[in-house]
Amino acid sequence: LNPNDMELRLAQAKLRSLSGETVDLTTLGTPTNDGERIAYAEACLAQNKFREADEQMSQVIAHTTTAKGTFAVADLALMIKDLPSAEAAYRKAGAFPGGAERAKRGMDLIAKQKDVARQDLTLADDLAKRGQTKSAIDKYRSACYQNPKVSDAHLAYAICLEKDRPETGPQLRLSSSQFKAYMALEPSLPEKEVKKLNDKISKLDEKAFKLDQKEGSGRSGVKRRF
Structure with a gap:
C-alpha cells in the first residue's frame, strides 16, 4: 500500500x-x-x-x-x-x-453480539457492587468493545475506572474518555448534567497530567545500581 x-x-x-x-x-x-x-x-x-x-x-x-x-x-x-x-x-x-434468509442470519448474529455485551455489562455491575473493581473494569471494557454504542456501559466503565486504586495517569485519562463517550451517546442530557460531567472530565484530565509529571520526575531521580 x-x-x-x-x-x-x-x-x-x-x-x-x-x-x-x-x-x-x-x-x-x-x-x-x-x-x-x-x-x-x-x-x-x-x-x-x-x-x-x-x-x-x-x-x-x-x-x-x-x-x-x-x-x-x-x-x-x-x-x-x-x-x-x-x-x-x-x-x-x-x-x-x-435476500431475506441471509439478512435474518445477519440479524441473528447482531442479536447474539448484543446478548454477549449485555451479559458482560450485567456481570460487571455485579462485580462492581461487590467491590471487585479490577474484575469489573475488565468486564466493562468487554461490554463496551462488543457493543460500543450503549451509553450505560461507558458511564459505568468511567465510574469504575475513576474509583480504581492506585490512581494512574492512563487510567484517569481512560475514565475521562469514557465519560466523553457517554455524553456523545446522550446528546439530550440536561444542561446541568452536562456541566457536571464536563467539570469531572476536566478534573480527571488535570489529575492525570499531575500524576504523569510525578511519575516522570520519579523516574528521573532513580539511579541504577550495577
Missing part, C-alpha cells in the same frame, strides 16, 4: 487512538469513496466519535444498489462492532429479492 493511502492512514490512526493517543482525524483529509468512509467511521469509533461514524456509515449504506454490495457493507459494519449500522444494512439487503 502507498503510505499516503487514506485508508492506511486511517487504520494507523485507529491503532494510535486505541493506544490512548489523541489523533486529529480532520488532518487526514475527507473521505472520497465508500472504502475510505468505512475506514473513517472505524477510526471515529475508536475515538468514541459516534455521530461522525454514523454520518459516514449512513452515506455508505445509502450508496448501495445491489444485494451483494449491501450485504458486504452490513458484514463490515458487524465486523467493526457498529451494530446499528449493521442492522440498517441487513434490513436494506433483506429487501432485495432472495
